[in-house]
Amino acid sequence: MGALVAEFVWATAQYDSGDWDSAPMVAPNLIDSVARYTTIDVAPTGVIVPLGSRDLFKYPLVFLTGHLPVRFSDVERSTLREYCRRGGLLFVDDHNHDIDGEFHRTAWEEIAKAVAPLKDLRNDHEIYRSFFTFADGPPTTSHELNGWGDNLVHKHLQAVERDGRICVLYSSKDYASEWNYHPDNKRFLSLDNTRFGVNVVVYALTR
C-alpha cells in the first residue's frame, strides 16, 4: 500500500485581470527540478486554478505572475485571504522586473488589501536554506544582471508572514522569465537556475 495521490501538484493561479499565463513553461520546469533533486512525490503535470475558486484550497502552494495590472475581484480577494488563513502560500513574481511597473504597483496594493502589506524578507530566512543554500539571499536573475527592466538588482524578496510562516512571497526578480524555458534546456546551464524554486516548494511543504 503506497501513497494515495501525489503529494505535490504545481499550481498556477488564474486571475480575472491581467495576463496570468505569461510564463507557461515555469510549471514543467519546476516540476522537473523537484523531481530531479528531491524524492517528493510530484505530479507530472501542473494545474491552473482560478484564484477566486475554492479549488484554490486544494493546492497549498500556488504560483502567480503576469505583466499587466492586477485587480483582484472581491471574491478573489476574500478567497486569497482565507487561503492564507488556512495555511496556503501564494508565490507572486513580477514578470516585468520593474518596481515602477503596473504589475508591481497593483499587485502590492491588492496583496495589502487582501492579506497584509508586504515587507522585506531578511536574507538569512530559512527559505534560503530549505534545500539548496543561498547564503546571500535570493539568487539574482539574468534579467536583473543584464539591465532589463528597472536596471536594479533587488536585494530582498518581500513577504507577508503569519504565525512565523510565509503566506505570500513576492519577488521583483522576474523568476517567471528566468524559469520560463523547457526543462530539457537545463543541460545548457552550468548551474541550474531553478534551484531556488525547489527551495520554495520544500519550504511550503515543511513550514
Place this chain on the structure above:
Amino acid sequence: MRSPVESQLRQSRREGLLRGVALAALAAATLVAAWLAMRPEVTGPPALRVQFETPPSAIARDSLAALVRAGRTVTWEGDLAPLAVMAEPVREPGTRWRIAAVGSAPLIVRDSLGVIDSLGVASALTLEPTRGPVQIVQGGTLASVAPREIAPPRRAMVLGRVGWEARFIITALEEAGWNVDARLALGREREVRQGEGSPRLERHDVVIVTDSTSANASAASLARFARAGGGLLLAGEAAAAGAPALRAITGARVQRIEEPETESFEGHEPTHALPLFALSAIASDASLLEDREGTPAIVARRVEAGRVMQVGYAETWRWRMQGEGRSVEEHRAYWSRLAGLVARGEARPAALVADAREAARDAAPLAALVHAIGPPSEADASAVRNGPTLPAWLGPIILLALLAEWGSRRRRGAP
C-alpha cells in the same frame, strides 16, 4: 460434748453472722447503685444524632469524624443529593481543564465570578482556568474542585516524508501550543529537520509518524519509546507499517484502503471526505476509538508503560484546507486531542495551591460525609438513650443479698 446452751449460742452466732453478711451486702449494693446513679457520666459520651438539610462543610465534617474517632456515637439523617465533580488537566498544551460532574438533577457550573455553564445529570466540559474553585451546584448541594494546576507546554516529534500531511500536522500542533521537533525525509540521504532528529523519552511526550517508510526504518526505537512510556501515533499510511517491532505493539492491522466516501467536504462529516487505511483484526486488549460507517478508523492500545494509537485517516490536511466553516480550528483541535490522548503520562505535576487541596475535599460532599461518619441511619431509641446505666453484675448481687436476708429471717423466725 457441747451443752444445748452452747449449741444454741453457736447457732445464734452463725445466724447473726449470716444476717450481718446479708445486710452488709444489701447495704453495699444499695450504696453502689446509689453512687452509680448519682455519679457524673464517665463510662461513655452520649450519642449524637444530627440532621442535615445540606452536606456539612469540610470543617464540620472533620469535627464529626473526630468525635467518631474519639469513641462518640454519631449518626445522621437527611435527604442529601449525591453529587460529585472531578477535574483533570487536558493533556494538551495550555491550561485548560476537563471538568466532569455527576448528580441527580441538572447542574450549575460556577466560579467566584458567577455562573459559567449548566450541565446535564452526568456530563463534562472543558474550561479555561477559573477564578477560584469550580463549583457544581444542585439545589442546595454544592461540590467544588479547584483546577489551578498549570500543565506545561508539551513536546511532540513528527517523523515522515516531506509532504502536506506532515507539514499540516506540524502546523496544527504548533498552533495548539505544542513544541514540535520534526525529521522529514527528502531526497537521497537528505532530510529536513526541525529541532531534534530522534525521539527521546526525556524530551518528547509523543511521536507522530506519517508514513510507513519512516515508521519501519525506526521501528525498533519507536517500539522502545512506546514501551518505556512514550506515546506513539501512527497516522495514515504509517498505521500500516509492517515492521515486526511495530506489529508487536500495534492494536490492529490494515488490510485495505478505503477511498473517500465523498469528494466534497460540504455537508459531510470531514472524515468521510478522507481516504482511510481501514483497520481490522483489532487485538483483544486494544480499544476502538472511532469508526467510519462501521470501519475501524482509530485504535489505541496500551503497551507496557506507553500507548500506541493507529489513526487510519490519511490526507487530513485537506480537511483544514478544503473543509467548511471552522475547519482550521477543528483540524488543529483534532490533532492536538489525538496527540494528547496518546501522550506520555499525566501532565507533569505542579504543586496544588492550598485552597485547591481544600476545595478538592468537597469534590463529593455526600461521599465524604459517608466516609467520615458512615451512612445515614433511621432514628433508633437505643442510639439516643442518654444518662448513666447500672452495671449488669449489680442486679444478681442485690438479689443474692435480699435472699440471704430473707433466709436469715426465716431461720430466726423473725417477722
